[in-house]
Amino acid sequence: MEVRAGTEGGERDMEGRGNAEGALETTGRLVGGSEGSCGADARCDRPRPPGAAALMLLLPATMFHLLLVARSGPARLLGPPPYLPGLQVLWSPRMLLLWLTWLGLQAALYLLPARKVAEGQELKDKSRLLYPINGFQALLLTALLVGLAVSAGLPLGALPEMLLPLAFAATFTTFIFSLFLYLKALVAPASALAPGGNSGNPIYDFFLGRELNPRVWSFDFKYFCELRPGLIGWVLINLAMLMQEAELRGSPSLAMWLVNGFQLLYVGDALWHEEAVLTTMDITHDGFGFMLAFGDLAWVPFTYSLQAQFLLHHPQPLGLPVASVICLINAVGYYIFRGANSQKNTFRKNPSDPRVADLETIPTATGRQLLVSGWWGMVRHPNYLGDLIMALAWSLPCGVSHLLPYFYLLYFTALLVHREARDEQQCLQKYGLAWHEYCRRVPYRILPYIY
Secondary structure (H helix, E strand, C coil): CCEEECCCCCECCCCCCEECECCCHHHHCCCCCCHHHCCCCCCCCCCCHHHHHHHHHHHHHHHHHHHHHHCCCCCCCCCCCCCCCCHHHHCCHHHHHHHHHHHHHHHHHHCCCCCCEEECCCCCCCCCCEEECCHHHHHHHHHHHHHHHHHCCCCHHHHHHHHHHHHHHHHHHHHHHHHHHHHHHHCCCHHHECCCCCCCCHHHHHHHCCECCCEECCEEHHHHHHHCHHHHHHHHHHHHHHHHHHHHHCCCCHHHHHHHHHHHHHHHHHHHCHHHHHHCHHHHCCCCCHHHHHHHHHHHHHHCCHHHHHHHHCCCCCCHHHHHHHHHHHHHHHHHHHHHHHHHHHHHHCCCCCCCCCCCEEECCCCCEEECCHHHHCCCCHHHHHHHHHHHHHHHHHCCCCCHHHHHHHHHHHHHHHHHHHHHHHHHHHHCHHHHHHHHHCCCCCCCCCC
16 A cells, blocks of 8 residues: 555655655756646646747746846846846857756766665656756765865856846757757657657747756766756855855855855755655656756756845845744754655655554545545645745845745745645545545645735
């Protein structure tokens, strides 16, 4: 009998980024939805071809807007950028080489011997792919190499001035890479294609991705991109902001330290629990196309570092009492997030484990059990709740005078609410009366007594 926590959502077993269990599916997923949400053949929450074409322009434009306004004086999220950079500002062969070097470094670390090799989910042909679990190892080795480079004179503090051409290089290479993935999928066998992204419309399929697990030999492009270059690049950009602030003001501010620490914890947690990504819809269901590639390689490092970017150009005073409260908020969010995900993982692997053996379940007609106690009896998506509390804590060090640092919280809230509604529909179709009983027993979706 397969045992599941109360929703297909939840940690990465759901549709996804329950970070390698939580939001980290949002790393790549920039728009909600998976065909699996409404049935294998439905596309109720995916953009149609015109929408896909628009998103391929809108998403990079949004990223560049955030980069520009973060360094401007007014820093208005909803206002126009201070200027529109020309191609001579955006295009730099040197930055393209730097970006490709970064990708090459992470690819080399991916190929190093792993502490563990895990099997993926069963594919259409009944086979299972193997994946190296060495993301945390890559993070530590990157930190060591960066530390040695800085000691040797690498001006890491100059990186913030390179963000615009670096982001352009990342966007440019993502389009080229997505074209390669699309062409590669044209010669892939039918058994290798994803359930979605094979509509016959080139723009739509280019955006969503046709092939499920594009590989060259044992190198899995989607798995590599999901958590490696973008997440580690995110904390590296944060560190560069901290170092430049130290150069400009003598020492990093307390607010900058908090943002760096909180987000490093989040990324380290994702990479430590990297194996959980193998049960997400990103890996098991979605094709690898522009949406995931751009989200993983460009959107994550250059927009998730927005708080650090803001603090570099708009320093905020922060006293110890307020900082202590913010640390407590982040700790509460992380405790809920990690507790919910760990409880679900333990229950899925071994329902007889003493830590979860006494949890209450509801049987379903599919033979699965819905977990309705512990964290999953508090709300239907406790990991979402923890994610959102942490997102708030990341923004609070930036003060409350600007909306811009709260972009991630607003964007992430909208994404999770949309995903939660999609998961509800999917689980209702799958579990029927048992899901009605689960919703009766656990009436709140994300926020207890409110939503």
